[in-house]
Amino acid sequence: MNIAIAGASGRMGRMLIEAVLNDPDAALAGALDRAGSPQLGEDAGAFLGRHTGVTLTDDVERVMADADCLIDFTRPEGTMAHIEAALRHGTKLVIGTTGMTEAQQDVVRAASEKIGIMFAANMSVGVNVTLKLLEFAARYFSTGYDIEIIEAHHRHKVDAPSGTALAMGEAIAGALGRDLKDCAVYGRHGVTGERDPSTIGFSAIRGGDIVGDHTVLFAGTGERIEITHKSASRVSYAQGALRAARFLAAHGAGLYDMQDVLGLR
Incomplete structure (x- = not known):
């Protein structure tokens, strides 16, 4: 080809x-x-x-x-x-x-x-299998768990959140029957009030030469589950x-x- x-x-x-x-x-x-x-x-x-x-x-x-x-x-x-x-x-x-x-x-x-x-926002086989894992997990953590997506990239990246983080949010929102546009929260500052349990939070880190790290946190009462993908290259x-x-x-x-x-x- x-x-x-x-x-x-x-x-x-x-x-x-x-x-x-x-x-x-x-x-x-x-x-x-x-x-x-x-x-x-x-x-x-x-x-x-x-x-x-x-x-x-x-x-x-x-x-x-x-x-x-x-x-x-x-x-x-x-x-x-x-x-x-x-x-x-x-x-x-x-x-x-x-x-x-x-x-x-x-x-x-x-x-x-x-x-x-x-x-596709990310063409890594690992990331795309992770998206399927997130769909599965979201269905079982649909109530009683707060969902946060944390991503980190190199200092030169110009957009945030990353396309991969957004794809993860879309996969989770779809599994929960929600529209990401309606439930996404992009960063927090000041007096924000208590967390709305129906939201999906995003946090972006920029620094150094980080290729791409993504973690989805399902935080419940007395436990938390983290699904992470890290790119070294x-x-x-x-x-x-x-x-x-x-x-x-x-x-x-x-x-x-x-x-x-x-x-x-």
Whole structure:
């Protein structure tokens, strides 16, 4: 499968390039970077000391024309532009971008009527199995337990709560028959009053080089249960993205997530 990578000079972009280069079933078809990036024109494998013949470019049209699938872990505004180009070229998309508005998510949903899109806040197999565990736990801790989600990421992350934390909240709220928009509480300050037992709380920590830690706390009377996932490396995200690309190769237009890719639906 001919795979292109967006955000190719970033931390996640480089991890994805390395994963594609090491996969015998994939070929690196393009490496997109932002206009004005000092890395434009460099070989995509330079950071590994490898010559690939693929150079970093900001020419979206050229990359889309050569790729079967684009893997995009960039920012919402970049992803919106990539979707427009993907629609023109019929290129499938694996999207791991977080921090999208509802309107931007509507754009993703509309595009999936014409091309195959796998859209997930986190592509780690471990995280997606954890989401299923949370659905199961939430049904049994639906009364008498307060639910809090605590996440920690590196100092460079620009959105909060993380997309993974929100996905966990959605999984729990869905299992409880609630709408996360109505029951989420994002941080607390000052005199807040007693905790509403129907709410799901979120707390975000930013610091250092933390790749991604997520803990869901079910706090009852006399006991508490914690379900935690910790990422030590972005490798799991890259491998999950490649797995998603293989899934899309066998599927047509539609909006999919990692639950579909892993058969957990």
